[in-house]
Amino acid sequence: MSIEERRSLYRRWVKFLWGIFALGVVSVVVFFYLISLQELPTFEELENPNLSLATTVLTDDGREIGRYYVQNRMPVTYDELSPHVINALISTEDHRYHRHAGIDFEALARVATKTVVLQRRESGGGSTISQQLAKLLFPRPDLRGKSSLGRSWTLANTKFKEWLTALKLERSYTKEEIISMYLNEFDFIFGAHGIEAAAETYFGKKQSDLDIQEAAMLVAMLKNPWRYSPIRFPNNAKNQRNVVLLQMKRRGVISDTELDSLRQLPLDVTNFRRSTHIDGLAPYFRMELAKDLRSMLARPEYRKPDGSMYDIYRDGLRVFTTLNYRMQELAEKTMWNHMAEVQKRFFGEWRGLDPWTHNDGRIPVSTKMAGLTSLIRNSDRYQNARYQYLNEILEDIVELHELDLRDFDIDRMVSASTSDRARRSLQSNSSIAAERRETYMEIMSGPHWERLKQAWTDLQDTIDEEFSTPVQMKVFAYNEQGETDTLMSPLDSIKYHRMHLQTGIVGIQPTTGEVKVWVGGINHKYFQFDHVRTMRQVGSTFKPFIYATAIFLQGISPCTKVDDVPYTITPGEGNFGLIDEWAPKNADGTFTYEKYTLFEGLKQSKNTASVYLMKLIADTEPVRQLMNSMGVNSDEVRRDGDFKIPRQPSISLGAADLTVLEMTGAYATFANNGVHIEPHFIRRIEDRHGRLIYQAIPRETTALDARANYVMIEMLRYCTDGHFAFRNIDSDNGGKTGTTNDHTDGWYVGITPELAIGTWVGGADRWIRFRSFANGQGSRMARPFFTSFLEKLEDDPYVDYSAEARFIRPADDLGIEIECERFNQFRDRDRDLLDRNIFDDPFDDF
Structure with a gap:
């Protein structure tokens, strides 16, 4: 060429x-x-506080009881930041921070070389602090269902967005401002948003007061706050903290001597305290309110003018509730004192016994122990150990068999490995999906099985030892602090807390349907589950609805006498559709064979009287319709496939599961002349500018004729008349107790003209119950709250409650005799007339 x-x-x-x-x-x-x-975040979304305003929750008199926020945040400026935090951040995350304009191309080249060329998983990150701040503006993309190419494009698209945003940040803000914005924005989990809140949450101090090793731990969490959480995974957190300290040494921030001494220090998070929305009055109510607000604001009619959804944690709404501040205060104090007494009796009955191992012949010990095992495995202590022992082998199994094993999976396989018979039993277990059974067999025959089985055995041995070794801890206690320091094994701690009886209490104003009181449990810090909207069997508190149906349909007088004898509903009788005979007994299993008025039948909770009335009604449908009118959806299907109010005559004895809110709302109908007003606890919602978003317009339904309803008022009054428990009560009141089988649940629902109050007391597990009926009945577990609370309402000059209010009797004739002396006179006269043989002479002028 x-x-x-x-x-x-x-x-x-x-x-x-x-x-x-x-x-x-x-x-x-x-x-x-x-x-x-494409849509990129604006800078206002980072630093304009109007975009992250807390929603305030107000009582009926405008007093604030709580806030909802996305960020438990106290913003700090760069000048206020601890030097230890700044040095740890720059040394670890971006040591060329002051030498680039938002993108560190040298770091990107390093990552590309090590990751793409050398195929190293841990090659270090290439994101600068500016990029990490930008990343906080983008929700991570959803890659599910996308092809490999689609995933790559989505990730690349997101990464380039972050780059552009990082460049915009660098042009608009100083390096110092970017650092402070990033540290203020980051979520350190456990409700700690921003470095200031993180320091207070994990160490109980201001971030400016952090020691070097404490600052290093928080910076370590920036890599992955969940994986390096000192609370959930302390070993991971300590290791990553030491990585940060090593980086600080490499950058000349600390000396070799300081590094050696600091990385030997243990993690000290003894001052950890999670700041949440529950602090303050009515924590259970506010947590349930948040659920309802999110659901409500998702509906199209309650959205923003632009069609987007309101965010209760960012949009600064004002929620005006129906809760009464003073009533709630009194209710919580009364509950505390009452439940402390109940718990004292409960522990006394179980002294020296273990509810999980005690065989009472009702619930198998195996069932109770399975429940205890579940509690152990849901604990943080167990999850930390499980991660340590099983994480690596489980990842290998997922990679090979594409099955994320749960504890019950491993339990099944370990049990099946004990013998050929057990293995065949697992293979033929039709309750397990065939594909899952096949995967079990593959795993048990695969290369990882022996390793998994050994790791599982080691885990169980460790758990047995750790959970049986006493350690210093705080536990719940009925004292001024609500907790106490003690030496207790983790297993005993689980049992101790599980043995505490819980309660659900609601107070509803009958004439408005407004919820004035909501107590969902004994202490939200230790027991987060709300019991106001929990389904529990209602027992004899359901009986007034049977009586009300019979009185309304049959015009039967409460003075009518019923024999306390066995009653049987047979197959084909009425519209019950029974296959077998149903012949219930009284609660004590006996019959007196005496006559009782319906007044007495309800007061003494005679099952025979309720069954007699159910036979008289001859159908469950009228009762179910009445419950519909009183706010209970009878046709709602339960988890077991039956209706909420079953089409079975056993409902006459309370064989239905309802919530305290439903029961109290239904009883409030009695207190409001038979008119049901839908219970509600939100009056209105306004946006940050005062624009109305929602206004409550509760539904009203006439559930019961006013005359029949007043008869029920008299019957509920009769249940409390003359009882020593009500000797100090001035309010016009009535109510009904309820106790379920084996005294698992104790109820009392009471009414006054101004307030309907429902109270449930029971254990989280069915076997957490009193051993004696004397202590386990509703009159002992639940009713004392009602009487004590009413006394406090009547004595408090500052609460909006009148003890002088009285139930109003309809002006018209009731048409049903409620004066038993008059009823007996008329009955005797009618009997005399019927006894005369007036047909002897057809022409007699009588």
């Missing part, structure tokens, strides 16, 4: 390469331009 030809070829190659380069530059410019046209 001649020199001229070579020069020509060279020029063509140079042009080609320049063309490739130009095309690349144009492509990059076009790509970034197209990315920039």
Whole structure:
């Protein structure tokens, strides 16, 4: 080839390469331009506080009882930041921070080389602090269902957005401002948003007061706050903290001597205290309110003008509730004192016994122990150990068999490995999906099985030892602090807390349907589950609805006498559709064979009287319809497939599961002349500018004729008349107790003209119950709260409650005799008339 030809070829190659380069530059410019046209976050979303306002919750008199916020945040400026935090951050996350303009191309090249070329998983991150701040603006993309190419494009698209945002940040803010914005924005979990809240949450101090090792731990969490949480995974957190300290040494921030001493220090999070929305009055109510607000604001009619959803944690709403501040205060104090007494009796009955191992012949010990095992495995202590022992082997199994094993899976396989018979039993277990059974067999025959089985055995041995070894801890206690320090094994701690009886209490204003009181449990810090909207069997508190149906439909007088004898509903009788005979007994299993008025039948909770009335009604449907009118959806299907109010005559004895809110709302109908007003606890919602979003307009339904309803008022009054428990009560009141089988649940629902109050007391597990009926009945577990609370309401000059209010009797004649002396006179007269043989002479002028 001649020199001229070579020069020509060279020029063509140079042009080609320049063309490739130009095309690349144009492509990059076009790509970034197209990315920039997509929706990118504005800077206001980072620092404008109006975009992250807390929603306030107000009582009926405008007093604030709580807030909802996304960020438990106290913003700090760069000048206020601890030097230890700044040094740890820059040393670990971005040591060339002051030498780049938002993108560290040297770090990107390192990552690309090590990750792509050398195939190293742990090659270090290439994101700068500016990029990490930008990343907080983007929700992580959902890659589910996407192809490999689709996933790559989505990730690349997101990464380029972050780059552009990082460049915008660098142009608009100083380096110092970016650092403070990033640390203020980051979520350190456990409700700690921002470095200041994180320091207070984990160490109980201001971030400016952090020691070097404490600052290093918080910076370590920036990599992955969940994985390096000192609460859930302390070993991971300590290791990553030491990585941060090592980086600080490499950058010359600390010396070798300091590094050696600091990384030997244990994690000290003894001052950890999670700040949540529950602090303050009515924590259970506010947590349930948040659920309802999120559900309500998702509906189209309650959205923003632009069609987007309101966020109760960011949009600064004002929620005006119906709760009464003073009533709630009194209710919580009364509950505390009452439940402390109940718990004292409960522990006394179980002294020296273990509810989980005690065989009472009702619930199998195996069932109770399975429940205890579940509690152990849901604990943080167990989860930490499980991660340590099983994480690596489980990841290998997921990679090979594509099955994320749970504890019950491993239990099944370990049990099946004990013998060929057990293995065949697992293979043929039709209650387990065939595909899952097949995977079990593959795992048990695979290369990881022996390793998994050994790791599982080691885990169980460790758990047995750890959970049986006493350690210093705080536990719940009925004292001024609500907790106490003690030496107790983790297993005993679980049992101790589980043995505490819980309660659900609601107070509803009958004439408005407004919820004035809501107590969902004994202590939200230790027991988060709300019991106001928990389904529990209602027992004899349901009986007034049977009586009300019979009185309304049959016009039967409460003075009517019923024999306390066995009653049987047979197959084919009425519209019950029974297959077998149903012949219930009284609660004590006996019959007196005496006559009782319906007044007495309800007061003494005679099952025979309720069954007699159910036979009289001859159908469950009228009762179910009455409950519908009183706010209970009888046709709602339960988890077991039956209706909420079953079509069975056993409902006459309370064989239905309802919530305290439902029961109290239904009883409030009695206190409001038979008119049911839908219980509600939100009056209105306003946005940050005062614009009305929602206004409550509760539904009203006439559930019961006013005359029949007043008869029920008299019957409920009769249940409390003359009882020593009500000797100090001035309010016009009535109510009914309820006790379920084996005294698992204790109820009392009482009414006054101004307030209907429902109270449930029981254990979280069915076997957490009193051993004696004397202590386990509703009159002992639940009713004392009602009487004590009413006494406090009547004595408090600042609460909006009148003890002088009285139930109003309809002006018209009731049409049903409620004066038993008069009823007996008329009955005797009618009997005399019937006893005369007036048909002896057909022409007699009688």
